[in-house]
Amino acid sequence: MQQRYPTLFPTANPALSHMIAASIGESAACLVRVPTEVLKSKMQTNQLGAVSVLSTYRIVLAEGSNLFGGLYRGYGITLLREIPFAFIQFPIYEHAKVVWSQIQKRDVSPIQAAMCGSLGGGIAAAVTTPLDVVKTRLMIGTDKNGKAYSGALDIVHKTFNEEGGTAFLKGIQPRVLWISIGGFVFFGAYEGFKQILPL
Numbered sequence: 416m417q418q419r420y421p422t423l424f425p426t427a428n429p430a431l432s433h434m435i436a437a438s439i440g441e442s443a444a445c446l447v448r449v450p451t452e453v454l455k456s457k458m459q460t461n462q463l464g465a466v467s468v469l470s471t472y473r474i475v476l477a478e479g480s481n482l483f484g485g486l487y488r489g490y491g492i493t494l495l496r497e498i499p500f501a502f503i504q505f506p507i508y509e510h511a512k513v514v515w516s517q518i519q520k521r522d523v524s525p526i527q528a529a530m531c532g533s534l535g536g537g538i539a540a541a542v543t544t545p546l547d548v549v550k551t552r553l554m555i556g557t558d559k560n561g562k563a564y565s566g567a568l569d570i571v572h573k574t575f576n577e578e579g580g581t582a583f584l585k586g587i588q589p590r591v592l593w594i595s596i597g598g599f600v601f602f603g604a605y606e607g608f609k610q611i612l613p614l
Contacts (some may be wrong), residue, residue: 430506433566437501450486452493456554484568489554496546498538507535508523508602515594525607532602545583547590548574 454471478485512523513529523531552570557563564570574582
């Protein structure tokens with residue numbers, strides 16, 4: 416893509432190129448990820464009383480007035496979580512690889528790249544946890560009393576007033592842990608297969 420759209424990906428600033436590419440990729444991935452997260456959130460909270468994925472899907476589809484019903488509830492806030500996440504993760508990953516390569520005077524191994532990916536993912540996960548809290552509550556759609564949220568700002572206001580600022584850090588430890596592990600596996604496999612496959 417960089418070769419096809421050179422003005423979109425400035426070669427003078429690799430970090431910016433990584434941020435732009437990651438943002439485009441995340442925007443596309445969210446088209447698939449958001450509906451699955453909506454269904455997962457509804458089933459985990461058992462809000463709809465649905466017993467299967469198919470019955471939950473039918474109920475969520477009937478929730479909205481557009482073609483996709485409530486399947487894309489939270490798409491915007493998910494992008495607001497994923498794009499900053501990518502802005503943080505990929506530059507940290509790339510910079511850590513460069514620094515490590517300079518220190519040892521050779522390219523990083525797949526395991527070392529995996530560690531760099533784990534670091535980038537963990538930091539990005541911690542920083543974006545407040546956005547994840549808002550996103551999750553928006554996808555669920557109602558507060559603990561069953562009252563519908565009017566949007567992301569309503570969630571921020573109610574959460575802060577009722578639970579305090581620390582509520583925006585709920586789930587930070589497991590989020591950092593699983594994303595760090597995911598980053599280790601993904602970037603390790605990515606760099607490993609890059610060395611094996613003729614690219």
